[in-house]
Amino acid sequence: MQPTQKDLNDSIDALRSYRNRLRTEIISISKKLRISQKNIEAALTKNTELIKIENTLDQLSSYKKAKQPS
Numbered sequence: 143m144q145p146t147q148k149d150l151n152d153s154i155d156a157l158r159s160y161r162n163r164l165r166t167e168i169i170s171i172s173k174k175l176r177i178s179q180k181n182i183e184a185a186l187t188k189n190t191e192l193i194k195i196e197n198t199l200d201q202l203s204s205y206k207k208a209k210q211p212s
Contacts, residue, residue, distance in 0.1 A: 150206045154199060161195045 145153075165186060172182040186192060 144209075147206070147209070150202060150209075154202050154206070157195055157199050157202070161192060161199070164189075164192060164195070 168186060168189065169182055172185065177185075
């Protein structure tokens with residue numbers, strides 16, 4: 143069974159929401175620990191969960207574009 147456009151949109155929205163919450167949480171905890179902004183950015187860039195989310199979002203977006211009616 144192929145996902146509908148609504149399914150794809152819902153999945154993309156849910157992943158974006160989770161990604162934003164995770165980023166916010168990492169930043170908040172890092173600031174409480176008084177970690178420098180440079181190190182916070184490095185942690186965000188190297189975070190495996192965020193990397194997986196970004197890759198999945200890219201795949202879903204590509205799939206969505208490919209399935210859109212011409």
